[in-house]
Amino acid sequence: xxxxxxxxxxxxxxxxxxxxxxxxxxxxxxxxxxxxxxxxxxxxxxxxxxxxxxxxxxxxxxxxxxxxxxxxxxxxxxxxxxxxxxxxxxxxxxxxxxxxxxxxxxxxxxxxxxxxxxxxxxxxxxxxxxxxxxxxxxxxxxxxxxxxxxxxxxxxxxxxxxxxxxxxxxxxxxxxxxxxxxxxxxxxxxxxx
Numbered sequence: 001x002x003x004x005x006x007x008x009x010x011x012x013x014x015x016x017x018x019x020x021x022x023x024x025x026x027x028x029x030x031x032x033x034x035x036x037x038x039x040x041x042x043x044x045x046x047x048x049x050x051x052x053x054x055x056x057x058x059x060x061x062x063x064x065x066x067x068x069x070x071x072x073x074x075x076x077x078x079x080x081x082x083x084x085x086x087x088x089x090x091x092x093x094x095x096x097x098x099x100x101x102x103x104x105x106x107x108x109x110x111x112x113x114x115x116x117x118x119x120x121x122x123x124x125x126x127x128x129x130x131x132x133x134x135x136x137x138x139x140x141x142x143x144x145x146x147x148x149x150x151x152x153x154x155x156x157x158x159x160x161x162x163x164x165x166x167x168x169x170x171x172x173x174x175x176x177x178x179x180x181x182x183x184x185x186x187x188x189x190x191x192x193x
Contacts, residue, residue, distance in 0.1 A: 085126025
């Protein structure tokens with residue numbers, strides 16, 4: 001029993017040690033990627049939205065940035081999840097808001113919960129997508145007036161910008177590789193058989 005406890009303690013110490021190592025190169029590339037991705041989206045969208053809406057829009061993209069620049073090997077950070085998750089959630093959020101426009105609490109809860117289930121079904125689970133669905137319901141009148149255009153701009157355009165920056169920045173060094181599946185864009189080949 002003592003040997004087992006010692007072994008578990010050694011393993012725990014090793015894990016804590018590895019998780020707390022500071023790799024300055026990794027942090028620099030994470031910073032550059034997140035700064036460029038969010039900076040480009042913020043610059044493009046600041047002309048079309050009020051400052052308050054801009055913060056909300058970048059909120060869900062900020063969470064995406066944590067995944068695609070900070071935890072690049074996570075299955076939730078891969079391109080299919082990034083783009084698919086945001087688009088699915090934006091579609092659900094706008095649709096639910098159109099069906100239940102007066103009850104924000106109900107439309108918000110329904111859009112987030114439906115979004116999670118649809119992301120699970122479509123295998124595009126991306127946690128920040130829940131915020132994208134929520135923004136479609138709690139955003140200002142300007143966001144509500146976009147209707148389904150919200151899906152294209154800012155959601156799809158913003159997620160695409162984040163993806164392009166992630167591909168460029170995360171592959172600059174030999175110790176970072178993004179995405180995990182280099183042939184991720186060949187989705188149609190899977191279904192031809």
